[in-house]
Amino acid sequence: MARVVVDVMPKPEILDPQGKAVTGALARLGFAGVSVRQGKRFELEVDGELTPERLAEVHRAAETLLANTVIESFVVHAEEPGTAPAQVVD
Amino acid sequence: MARVVVDVMPKPEILDPQGKAVTGALARLGFAGVSVRQGKRFELEVDGELTPERLAEVHRAAETLLANTVIESFVVHAEEPGTAPAQVVD
Numbered sequence: 001m002a003r004v005v006v007d008v009m010p011k012p013e014i015l016d017p018q019g020k021a022v023t024g025a026l027a028r029l030g031f032a033g034v035s036v037r038q039g040k041r042f043e044l045e046v047d048g049e050l051t052p053e054r055l056a057e058v059h060r061a062a063e064t065l066l067a068n069t070v071i072e073s074f075v076v077h078a079e080e081p082g083t084a085p086a087q088v089v090d
Numbered sequence: 091m092a093r094v095v096v097d098v099m100p101k102p103e104i105l106d107p108q109g110k111a112v113t114g115a116l117a118r119l120g121f122a123g124v125s126v127r128q129g130k131r132f133e134l135e136v137d138g139e140l141t142p143e144r145l146a147e148v149h150r151a152a153e154t155l156l157a158n159t160v161i162e163s164f165v166v167h168a169e170e171p172g173t174a175p176a177q178v179v180d
Contacts (some may be wrong), residue, residue: 038133043129
């Protein structure tokens with residue numbers, strides 16, 4: 001079992017109304033000087049070994065279904081097993 | 091200008107209908123043996139130096155607005171400037 005993460009973000013030249021809304025809300029809450037863009041994060045549990053072929057398949061899946069490549073860019077990266085992020089919070 | 095990323099994911103014990111839908115769609119498209127959970131990724135551009143106080147503020151912002159800590163967990167991590175991910179794909 002391997003874990004692969006696909007991060008999908010709106011391309012820089014694309015307007016991001018969700019991010020704009022969050023930016024505005026943060027300003028109103030007193031968190032000024034912050035600009036936000038919002039995207040999606042997919043955590044995939046892939047059966048078996050993570051071979052380069054399997055990773056290429058995930059890449060194709062991301063291209064086909066997870067990201068709309070007209071307006072979004074995506075990054076695929078394998079996560080090493082057993083490495084928990086340092087700052088996980090509830 | 092510093093960039094901070096906040097990853098928000100549904101907690102493991104919480105059902106994730108979006109992820110379930112994506113998992114089903116991937117299986118129908120021929121990508122079998124993959125289980126998906128879907129979360130959100132926020133990229134924050136923070137004005138000025140990224141001091142520990144500023145990072146703590148982002149942490150509070152994430153807790154207050156970006157994540158619903160009843161059902162979601164989040165991770166805050168600073169991104170070093172000038173490090174482009176290796177596998178960015180349009």
